[in-house]
Amino acid sequence: MRARGWCEGDARVLRIVIINPNSTESMTAAMAAGAQAAAPGLRVEGWTSHGGPPAIQGAADGDAAVPHLLPLVQKASDGGADGIIIGCFDDTGLEEARALAACPVIGIGQAAYHMAALQAGRFSVVTTLAVSIPVLEENIARTGFSPWLGRVRASGVPVLALEADPAAADVAILAEARTALAEDRVGAIVLGCAGMVGLPERITAATGAPAIDGVTAAARLMAAMLG
Numbered sequence: 001m002r003a004r005g006w007c008e009g010d011a012r013v014l015r016i017v018i019i020n021p022n023s024t025e026s027m028t029a030a031m032a033a034g035a036q037a038a039a040p041g042l043r044v045e046g047w048t049s050h051g052g053p054p055a056i057q058g059a060a061d062g063d064a065a066v067p068h069l070l071p072l073v074q075k076a077s078d079g080g081a082d083g084i085i086i087g088c089f090d091d092t093g094l095e096e097a098r099a100l101a102a103c104p105v106i107g108i109g110q111a112a113y114h115m116a117a118l119q120a121g122r123f124s125v126v127t128t129l130a131v132s133i134p135v136l137e138e139n140i141a142r143t144g145f146s147p148w149l150g151r152v153r154a155s156g157v158p159v160l161a162l163e164a165d166p167a168a169a170d171v172a173i174l175a176e177a178r179t180a181l182a183e184d185r186v187g188a189i190v191l192g193c194a195g196m197v198g199l200p201e202r203i204t205a206a207t208g209a210p211a212i213d214g215v216t217a218a219a220r221l222m223a224a225m226l227g
Contacts, residue, residue: 014226015043016219017076018085020194021065021092022052026163027195031087034197035219042223046087047072055159056088058131066093070100077101083222085111089127089192089214090135106222108214109136112190113145115217120187120210124150124180126173127192128159136192150184152192162195170202177203177211188212 018035020028025048032046051068053061069086070093076084077100084105086094091107098105116123125136136152155176157169173196177189188210191199196213203211 013043014041014082014223015045015080016083016085016222017045017047017081018087018215018218019047019049019069019072019076020052020087021049021062021069022054022056022088022159023048023050024054024160024163028087030197031194031215034213034215035085038216039219039223042083042219042226044219047076056090056092057129057159059135062088062090062092062135066096069093070096073097073100073105077103082226085215085218085222087194087215089194090132091139104222104225106218106225108194108218109139109192110143111218111221112192112212112214113140113143113148114221116188116190116210116212117145117148119212122148122150122184122186123188123190123212124184124186125152125190125192126155126176126180127152128155128157128162128195130154130156132192150180150186153180159193159195162193170199173199174203174206177207177209181207181209190214 028046028048036044049068052065086107089109091109094107133152155172190212197215200211200213
């Protein structure tokens with residue numbers, strides 16, 4: 001196996017692969033661009049799981065995505081990636097991916113919870129559809145963040161509508177974020193979908209509260225982990 005990382009001149013550049021477990025390539029491109037902007041010292045590649053569902057909304061979609069995701073995890077690891085990011089807020093296949101990979105693997109949901117707790121203490125999650133709520137609540141409990149959770153809330157926006165009708169999606173997500181801040185006694189909003197990568201600045205500008213995007217959080221935590 002070749003040495004990990006890429007060499008540019010005399011500098012060794014760490015190579016990170018962000019793998020989208022769904023088959024929507026435009027979402028992969030947006031995540032890769034967001035991760036690269038958040039951690040410019042890394043070399044970020046975006047890979048799409050073409051056998052996965054077009055969007056992951058709930059446990060059934062996640063279960064269908066895992067068998068197609070894991071070969072890409074193995075490929076990235078065998079190809080010398082320094083780190084892998086699972087680009088689904090449900091942290092689809094995260095534990096299985098960690099068991100396969102010879103490098104660190106971070107889920108964007110997991111990263112967002114860490115960042116929100118560090119930055120603001122209590123947080124609420126605004127996700128897409130209600131079918132995703134049980135998965136996220138289970139993940140939050142398993143990772144030990146339940147004491148910091150206000151509530152997991154659904155905006156009613158399907159994942160693919162984030163691109164198909166972004167103006168309407170923004171209105172619904174912002175409305176749910178404002179409700180969370182008013183009712184949940186939280187200091188931050190976690191945006192609970194990889195397709196919301198472009199929203200944090202707009203949510204923060206409108207509410208005055210930190211809005212945490214999992215892709216940005218994962219890229220920054222990966223850069224810190226790898227030093």
